[in-house]
Amino acid sequence: MGNTAVVVGGGIGGLAAAIGLRRIGWDVTVLERASALADMGAGISLAANGLRALDELGVGGAVRAASRGQYSGGTRTPWGAWLARMDGSALEKAVGAPIMGIRRSTLHRLLREALPAGSLLMGSEAATVEEAGAGTVHVGYGASALEADLVVAADGIGSTIRGHLFPDHPGPVHSGSTVLRAITEHAVDLRTDFELTWGRGAEFGHIAFLDGKAEWHAVLGLPVGTRFADPLTELRRRFHTWHDPIPALLDATRPEAVLQHDVNELRTPLPSYAAGRIVLLGDAAHAMTPNLGQGACQALEDAVTLAAALGAESTVEAALARYDAERRPRSQAVARAARQAGRMGQQLSHPLAVALRDTAMRLTPSRVATRMILRHHAWSPPSLH
Template structure:
């Protein structure tokens, strides 16, 4: 390892990916996570080609693929089961050379966690102070202060580091939707679609299949912020009782205690920069977006790899290629801010034209437009966000 040191604040998907990447290029990294158990909360996740390419750069894509189910079949339907659009995952894989996969978030987190030595993980400790100095940054937690050449703020949508750096920023706002989700506790018989969405009026139901036959489902609803149900699963069974198969079967195969319920919040107002001094922000701390394109985690993975590539030059052996941390973070910000702004804006629009639409005439017009859209155009829509090329990273000899 080099003498360069980094502290990653937050041990979620983006934070762990950043730690893996920085270790690959020779940095000494410590991850500080406030949760007492390092296990990413959530149900299931789809990883598009861009996310898988980022994971391949971090040398963990093979393990992820072995634990996931490739998404070839499915699409979008109406509540009575009529097809609006077919998913052609095989065409996307041919175009991109990388499949879309579905995986439980806990499995993805476990794979990333295994790539960081336990002695570099500080669990159950909340960071209370982050300061940026000319020569070093400092991170304080539980009465301990670490000095580092770099701090990576990966502390989520309610990032304390972001608030400290940009105290006048309005922070996250409610996006108008709330989401309930769970993983079934047993395999679903005859689950034909690998991935599916159903759009009603102000409501969406989707599922992701897993290799063992179980599935993740999510229900996204227009609702006032903070709305909660006395019995969430019973409410979902009632709400979606007349929707097409396999929706009732997915809900029937779910235990009440497994249902998660979160409001959808996003950073509508962009932050001025993803880097301030020796501090870099990534993932939801930098650009929290709505889930309507399934790109949140993929963008965090892109952040981690792009940050790694920019900082690799700070450990270069040749003075001709070596760069400063400040220059590296400027490059990172320039590469990531425009792309994530575009993806976040498109996700917001997708929600407004998809799940959040309630006017019956507008819903009918949207459905007709989707049915008339050629399959090639649908593929190009996905490619707009998924066709990302990861920067090349050369691991240091010690990391290899």
């Protein structure tokens, strides 16, 4: 088996894959089409499965040090009544770690710092990815090219490599929602680490950071492509009657800090995550709605599982078959669960359906809710040592 790889995409999944491959002795080049490190994005929650993957990659300690544990909070109604309380200590006892909140830009930086200088090529878009024979893959970018034993397609939900490998697949579809998010300009007086509030066809949530600032997000059921001329003013109009600290979070935000994008997903499961010596990872393989907070965690699981398979098998083809067999059932099951969570949460708009959901949540014992969470969080990574 050779030991050179090209990772297409310098996001969380791509960087994690590069780190994992280097830990098993591979030479790795990461191609990122963006020309500068804009570090866009707001916040992210990392569950125990994602943290364990980061531990195996050797960066878990640094990520934990930059994160804030989510020990308090839960789900509320727009007028502030609690539907479900979160017991972060019980979750930590059950799976060994609480959910952690971190800036996405900080996580990106920590992953980049784990790679040697020169391994991440910015402004380098993979124009062609083709099997070249003799067990190699040819990757053309700009006026340059690379020959590799493996190509990892971590090029996101709109993956061009996925489209090339599976031209009959319908690709990503709109979930029916759009999300707006931002990080506050200054610290906000928050009494909880994490909250979700569900209204009729709308959701508002926040994640608290170590420095007292917070990421907030608003999910709205809207047609694809809907945009607001002044997003922050629109959100103040929609959420001004919702409970504290929602108005305060919006007031602590600069208008230009608000990001908006449609929530898309790969609703039709892929028949395989690998073809020849090309393998799909992260959103390119299983882009899911954010309702379980598992998108990044599943990409991190992918990265460790891929590296472990390549370290254990005698051929790239055997390793990719093993990776596909291990990752496809689990990641697609998580994607289905995330879709269902959205349908039972923010996407509900009929008053009777909302009332029935709220009643069911109030009556669900906390131990039952914890068991439901454990289905996704209780994952142990294969060893890369």
